[in-house]
Amino acid sequence: MGYTCDFCGDQRSMVYCRSDAASLCLSCDRNVHSANALSRRHSRTLVCERCNSQPACVRCVEERISLCQNCDWTGHAGSNSGSTHKRQTLNCYSGCPSAAELSTIWSFLLDVPSVGDSTCQQGMGAMSITENCSGNSQGPSGNNNNQDIAIAVEESDLQKADSSNVWMGSTSMPLPDTRLKNVDLPVGSTYSTPPKLYCSETKGTEQCEDDGFYEDFDMDEVDLNIENYEELFGVTLNDTEQLFENDGIDSLFGMKDMSGADSNCQGAHVTEGSSIGLVNAMQPTCSNAPSADSLMSCKTEPNPCFPRQAPSNLSFSGLSGESGAGDYQDCGASSMLLMGEPPWCSPCPENSFPLTSRSSAVLRYKEKKKARKFEKKVRYASRKARADVRRRVKGRFVKAGDAYDYDPLIPDEVFVILNNVNRFSCCLALHSGDGIAVLGGFVPFDIVEVYVR
């Protein structure tokens, strides 16, 4: 820390609000985010104490410092000593937590300043910490509906995928604990299982197995959530599945060979895939190819809620945002998976899948992506109708009355090759939106080829 609050400019910044892209002191955090119901939904986390510019996602127990993903990776992955440091997952909170609640969340922090009693603890202002899918922490305000909905669908998808042996392969791999980390759990809080270290470092699949995620998973509630999801967004589960299919999620699943035994990595894969698919389901607009920016943002702006995972936060942000679907469609997720191991997926011997499998997966992904059709959705048909008849010069609209080189209302002259079974002939015709009108009246020939003049 050491940087000042973006709001008051006076106090030391403590938390980072991603929605506001601002570092705030606790006092301003409480004031700003108690303004209205929407601002209360902003998820915040601690500021990285190393770069002071990114939201922290982990806390190094040895160094007693909160770190963003980049700093965590830089500081721990590069050194032998640092790589053995134990780290705790930092998670987001929303609402207006009181000092007592903050001290519960950040029990490891000894210097949390008193923020006084929250001014908005009653009603929907109460602190909300996203719990796991069992949903027992959903506040009365239900201000995490979106997240829970997303999680619920992910679970459904996972169940389905697991039951069909698609993504887990032949091994009965337990659901990785990253599934749990995919939801917001406070460090050291009483809400969750104890903070976990990453499987790739200190924990094998055995421990993941003990998480009992499946046991705690209530299918009925998931169904309920999915129904709500449909009501809210008017997208059926079948639609969602179709989107999964269309958006290369099966390509991700098809990379089961690539996942190896690193459950952490697997969790990230499936989670992001499901989330992305969900985002697509949410997005009413047309799809576009993933932009490089989105890919970069995914890599350089780690989500504090889902540390060292693939950018699964996209699903949540996409629920409420108006951003284009294309930005989140792939979010480079698939690309990231295919292009190499992400930094949060530490290399391990079990991960040495055959190169041929990887190549084939890459090939399948590319083919699928290439074959993907991006239908453009016209929001205003009247404007489209207007544009369709507007005159242009080199594709650009021209002022009324100015010279033009293209008028959609004037049909093109085309040459058509006709066939009357035994011989070919050629004639001049006019091409318009309604079809081809052959000059000279009706010609009892079949049109074989058309050339626009």
Next chain:
DNA sequence: TATGGTAAAAATACCACACGAAGCC
């Protein structure tokens, strides 16, 4: 394996203006 050149593909910018949305009276 790295590098440079070329081709192909993809992304972006540009234009005018009707119209939706919001604000005002």
Next chain:
DNA sequence: CGGGCTTCGTGTGGTATTTTTACCA
């Protein structure tokens, strides 16, 4: 409170330009 008016910003499609990617020597 509803209707009329004004103002502002947005979206529309075809083409050129720019950027990115792929491929080869």
